[in-house]
Amino acid sequence: MAKPRVKVPKSATAGEVVTIKTLIDHKMDSGQRKDKAGNLIPRKIINSFSASFNGEEVINVKLEPAISTNPYFQFSFKVPETGDLAFKWVDDDGTITETKKTITVK
Amino acid sequence: MKLTRRNALVFGGAAIAVTLVPVNATFAATDLTLADIAAFTGGADVAEGGIELTTPEIAENGNTVPIAFSAPGAKRVLILADGNPSPGVATFSFSELAMAEGSTRIRLATTQDVIAVAEMTDGTYTKVSKSVKVTIGGCGG
Secondary structure, X not given: OOOEEEEOOOEEOOOOXXXXXXXXXXXXXXXXXXXXXXXXXXXXXXXXXXXXXXXXXXXXXXXXXXXXXXXXXXXXXXXXXXXXXXXXXXXXXXXXXXXXXXXXXX | OOOOHHHHHHHHHHHHHHHHOOOOOOOOOOHHHHHHHHHHHOOXXXXXXXXXXXXXXXXXXXXXXXXXXXXXXXXEEEEEEOOOOOOEEEEEEEOOOEOOEEEEEEOOOOOEEXXXXXXXXXXXXXXXXXXXXXXXXXXXX
């Protein structure tokens, strides 16, 4: 399904605070809208977004239908060491989308 | 201080400035919003302030309204949109690695208050609200 896009710096100094931007393509059907025939389109959103660094959770967001189409998140965290920042999005239907970026500490 | 013409003008100007600045307008939230806040805090007292919530004053398109917050010392932040059919927007949880800040894009059905409630690492709660004028709503079809 949805293709995620993440912007993560390739390198950082130890303890540096880096800003991460993420975006994923998703319609985020809120369950409030109607189609052309007037039928309610059932809710289908990404309900959870999280990022972890070397297996330790950094941020976790619970999403409601009031998050816009193609959910965008920006956050920042302190890089302790070289490692992988893993992102995970969970759809209402259980589909999980994951991606990973490596940050090297110089 | 003598009441000269100059002083009178200064006072007049200050009085107008005070009335123009919306001092974090009185907090009148809907029952649904209050219920969501109570569910988040577990009924604890909620202080005011301590969170920097950035919203546009006027959002032309309610389908995608950029918001940002910074709540130093918070471990969880709840974002609510008071005038939406369902006020919940998102709940952010931060680990010790993360800065207690974030930004995203949200849907607003109509002109309303956006509220951020933060749970601090010491277990206290605080909130702020910001009014956003919406030209085209982002919920109906």
